[in-house]
Amino acid sequence: MIVKEEEMANLLESNGAVEKEINGVFEADEDTYDGVKVQINELMDSNHFVTMLRASISQWRKQGKRGVWIKLPIEHANLVNAAVKQGFWYHHAEPTYLMLVYWIPEIPHIIPANASHRIGIGALVMNDNGEVLVVQERNGAFKGTEVWKMPTGVVDEGEDICDAAVREVQEETGIKAEFLELLAFRQSHKSFFGKSDLFFVCMLKPLSYKIQKQDSEIKGAQWMHMEEYAAQPFVKKHEMFNKIAEICLAKKKNKYNGFSKELMTSAFSAKKSYLYFNQ
Amino acid sequence: MIVKEEEMANLLESNGAVEKEINGVFEADEDTYDGVKVQINELMDSNHFVTMLRASISQWRKQGKRGVWIKLPIEHANLVNAAVKQGFWYHHAEPTYLMLVYWIPEIPHIIPANASHRIGIGALVMNDNGEVLVVQERNGAFKGTEVWKMPTGVVDEGEDICDAAVREVQEETGIKAEFLELLAFRQSHKSFFGKSDLFFVCMLKPLSYKIQKQDSEIKGAQWMHMEEYAAQPFVKKHEMFNKIAEICLAKKKNKYNGFSKELMTSAFSAKKSYLYFNQ
Numbered sequence: 001m002i003v004k005e006e007e008m009a010n011l012l013e014s015n016g017a018v019e020k021e022i023n024g025v026f027e028a029d030e031d032t033y034d035g036v037k038v039q040i041n042e043l044m045d046s047n048h049f050v051t052m053l054r055a056s057i058s059q060w061r062k063q064g065k066r067g068v069w070i071k072l073p074i075e076h077a078n079l080v081n082a083a084v085k086q087g088f089w090y091h092h093a094e095p096t097y098l099m100l101v102y103w104i105p106e107i108p109h110i111i112p113a114n115a116s117h118r119i120g121i122g123a124l125v126m127n128d129n130g131e132v133l134v135v136q137e138r139n140g141a142f143k144g145t146e147v148w149k150m151p152t153g154v155v156d157e158g159e160d161i162c163d164a165a166v167r168e169v170q171e172e173t174g175i176k177a178e179f180l181e182l183l184a185f186r187q188s189h190k191s192f193f194g195k196s197d198l199f200f201v202c203m204l205k206p207l208s209y210k211i212q213k214q215d216s217e218i219k220g221a222q223w224m225h226m227e228e229y230a231a232q233p234f235v236k237k238h239e240m241f242n243k244i245a246e247i248c249l250a251k252k253k254n255k256y257n258g259f260s261k262e263l264m265t266s267a268f269s270a271k272k273s274y275l276y277f278n279q
Numbered sequence: 280m281i282v283k284e285e286e287m288a289n290l291l292e293s294n295g296a297v298e299k300e301i302n303g304v305f306e307a308d309e310d311t312y313d314g315v316k317v318q319i320n321e322l323m324d325s326n327h328f329v330t331m332l333r334a335s336i337s338q339w340r341k342q343g344k345r346g347v348w349i350k351l352p353i354e355h356a357n358l359v360n361a362a363v364k365q366g367f368w369y370h371h372a373e374p375t376y377l378m379l380v381y382w383i384p385e386i387p388h389i390i391p392a393n394a395s396h397r398i399g400i401g402a403l404v405m406n407d408n409g410e411v412l413v414v415q416e417r418n419g420a421f422k423g424t425e426v427w428k429m430p431t432g433v434v435d436e437g438e439d440i441c442d443a444a445v446r447e448v449q450e451e452t453g454i455k456a457e458f459l460e461l462l463a464f465r466q467s468h469k470s471f472f473g474k475s476d477l478f479f480v481c482m483l484k485p486l487s488y489k490i491q492k493q494d495s496e497i498k499g500a501q502w503m504h505m506e507e508y509a510a511q512p513f514v515k516k517h518e519m520f521n522k523i524a525e526i527c528l529a530k531k532k533n534k535y536n537g538f539s540k541e542l543m544t545s546a547f548s549a550k551k552s553y554l555y556f557n558q
Contacts, residue, residue, distance in 0.1 A: 077363040084356040093372035115394040184556035238546035267517035277463035
């Protein structure tokens with residue numbers, strides 16, 4: 001793997017490239033991998049697009065360029081087919097745009113892979129009485145099981161795991177809480193659209209007690225003794241749930257340590273990131 | 280968040296839906312969220328596609344369907360623009376296809392988010408002499424720093440974190456190793472294409488000693504005393520690197536415990552997943 005995780009920070013994040021035409025060639029931003037990036041911002045006829053694209057690739061080839069990226073806003077979907085016919089393929093898409101890519105050299109491409117995981121959280125909110133905050137969901141996989149489960153959810157794009165746990169708890173139950181520790185996580189594959197997911201069990205300290213549940217998603221919410229939670233037949237029956245309940249019980253008795261978080265500066269930028277480790 | 284992480288396993292993973300025409304309407308697979316999925320497998324004229332799509336949506340609306348998914352192989356890029364004009368938007372794309380989505384009801388959509396993270400690993404391979412396996416990279420962010428760093432890489436789609444660490448070590452240095460423990464991880468945002476990443480520091484036990492480095496990516500590889508690794512100016516200077524080196528030094532002295540892995544069965548399928556926790 002040549003394109004390293006640490007060095008992606010600078011890749012393709014500039015937003016300066018536009019489809020300005022200079023002598024019939026697209027103006028492009030350069031990346032740190034001898035690649036070029038074009039962003040289409042204005043409506044274009046697909047024949048004109050192809051003419052310019054061919055001339056541009058010819059020039060980039062002479063310049064020794066390798067990867068060619070075209071960021072195509074959904075408003076310019078009329079150009080997708082033309083780009084594909086010129087040998088571009090899909091790299092990724094988001095609701096508002098499609099990213100196409102092309103590789104000029106004869107050697108195999110080293111185009112970095114697309115995002116591969118979604119991140120989920122489960123929140124163990126335990127109060128001073130040894131009770132945990134549990135919910136029953138109206139829909140989804142748990143519907144009809146009658147099982148009381150910890151609040152769960154998906155980490156939003158750009159959101160920290162610790163913040164997602166706090167947010168989901170408040171959204172589902174109205175309880176304010178603060179992140180204490182990460183107790184465990186599991187990785188699973190082919191979870192949605194062939195992608196994988198990581199699910200983090202977070203321990204939170206409640207800052208309020210009175211539950212105000214979100215009615216549209218949550219059928220019920222209550223405080224429940226940890227032992228009662230762990231003793232539910234559904235939890236006992238399923239290996240993964242049972243193990244997580246065991247960890248939570250051990251945590252209640254102060255016989256378990258997970259990972260804490262600490263905000264640190266990245267080596268390659270001024271960005272701050274949380275490092276999770278055993279303190 | 281209504282569509283839960285656990286229940287995505289069954290969503291859209293069937294491959295039975297085809298564009299079979301029944302009375303001018305697409306034959307579609309149903310999902311567990313009152314959604315339908317169409318996969319285009321054969322070449323189609325875009326006018327005919329639009330006619331069928333309109334008739335199909337009309338029928339699905341009467342049936343109370345909500346999300347409509349069209350999986351469009353890149354060979355059928357000629358239909359992208361037509362679908363967008365009918366109100367579809369991009370959900371995600373992979374090199375071989377584009378997934379388009381449409382929402383029928385008048386209420387706000389609950390279409391699940393696309394994958395948001397890439398997963399990276401760093402491998403601390405420590406031998407019985409307290410030496411760690413380090414490399415210098417030819418390219419990328421570390422180029423020119425002369426820093427000796429642990430082998431790093433990106434987790435392939437569908438790959439377990441523990442396996443990725445073992446694979447990257449072997450690819451870069453020829454050293455066979457086995458996963459022992461997860462020491463720490465950090466989450467950072469806007470790392471590539473606006474997506475986030477999680478970077479896991481894994482402790483590995485070497486099963487061989489003789490280094491055979493991969494020349495194209497790796498400039499140098501050697502065994503180095505952990506103290507010497509930690510004392511490098513680059514490591515000392517950068518907060519995150521320094522903290523990770525401290526954790527590794529503590530691990531060498533058996534004064535640190537990370538998360539171990541255990542293979543477990545999921546509650547909702549026969550799938551096996553690793554749970555990482557403090558054993």
